Amino acid sequence: MLRTAATNILRQAKPARSAVFQVARTMASAAGEETVTFEFCDKTFEGYNIDAPSATTTLTKTDAIALYREMQMVRRLEMAADSSYKHKLIRGFCHLCTGQEAVPVGIEQALTKDDAIITAYRCHGFTYMRGAEPVAILAELMGRKGGVSQGKGGSMHMYAHNFYGGNGIVGAQVPLGAGIAFAQKYNEEKTCTVALYGDGAANQGQVFEAYNMAKLWDLPVLFVCENNKYGMGTSSARAAANTDYYTRGQYIPGIRVNGMDVLAVRHAIAYAREYATSGKGPLVLEMKTYRYGGHSMSDPGTTYRTREEIQHMRSTSDPITGYKARLLASGVITEEELKAIDKNAKKLIDEALAKAKAIPEPPASDLWAHVYKEGSDIPYLRGRVPEETHYYNVD
DSSP states (O other): OEEEEEEEEEOOOOOOOOOEEEEEEEOOOOOOEEEEEEEESOOOOOEEOOOOSSEEEEHHHHHHHHHHHHHHHHHHHHHHHHHHHTTSSSSSSOOTTTTTTTHHHHHHSSTTSSSSOOOHHHHHHHHHHHTTOHHHHHHHHHOOSSSSTTSSGGGOOOTTTTTTOOOOOOOTHHHHHHHHHHHHTTTTSOOEEEEEETTGGGGGGHHHHHHHHHHHOOOOOEEEEEOSEEEEEEEHHHHOOOOOOOGOOOOOSSEEETOOOOOHHHHHHHHHEEEEEEEEEEEEEEEOOOSSSSSSSOOOOOOOOOOOHHHHHHHHOOHHHHHHHHHHHHSOHHHHHHHHHHHHHHHHHHHHHHHHHHSSSOOOOGGGTSOOOOTTTTOOOOSSOOOOOOOOOOO
């Protein structure tokens, strides 16, 4: 039976949160599934030389709940990585996205699997959202054979379907993303590429070079700056003369988005994807977000910011608790159902962690595998050096 209910909710304004929003519930007659519409009444989007996206976003009940579930999965995945690193199961670099879950989850739900994503080294959440199993991600972090990169890439170098990493060189993924978008346009595909980078990488010269080529050829690329306020240990205000990163494209339109709001991220990317794939060219989006931990596991994250700042962001702007409140207010899910989702996410990640620990490390003979293309005509460069050879024959 069709039913319609509308609820207007007034909430106290908080930093980086929607001051006012409306929720409407309807039963979609065509699909037979309940939909939820959220209206953004604060300046969630600030357009630059472009019409801003609509003030409302509508999604099915299934998708609305999926956003919450996936953010919980990403956070649990990062918590498992944090614990594993502290227990010395993970060595080397490890960059966590705890606090930034709304960005990979919101982006993924607005794309198709034929679209492409490329990002920097804080990539575990994106790898999971692109389809990699948690056990394969955790195994990769531990350098195990069953990892997404066969244990050779670690935290910074992960790949999945139409996911091109995980790139360790600061800002290098931006021109690579423009190149992927060039291929999409050349092949006349109705797809786009999301190239993500941080506020620190936003000052790299290659970023602006990529902007130029992308606009010159109107490539279907979305340049997304994850502005988490700190490039390693330096405040963005100390490193950039212009911290309005969404305006930096100059000749490329830009949008600023509340990156702690998964609905805002989803809505903005859906709008941007339609813009780019319709032949209008690139967009620059700034996702204002925040990481709770340090730059990497070796960084306590408290020498250049206060514990009070971190706690303030956790208590007022957390993407999971904030979205949970909106779901409960809309009436599409109960507190008990949300607790069941939380419990299941913990169970799945705990099981994945146990399986990852049991996977062996790759054998030493794999050192030469995947270095050169199999079947190469170059002498002695066919993936590994023959046992009797201790040098490369370059004659």
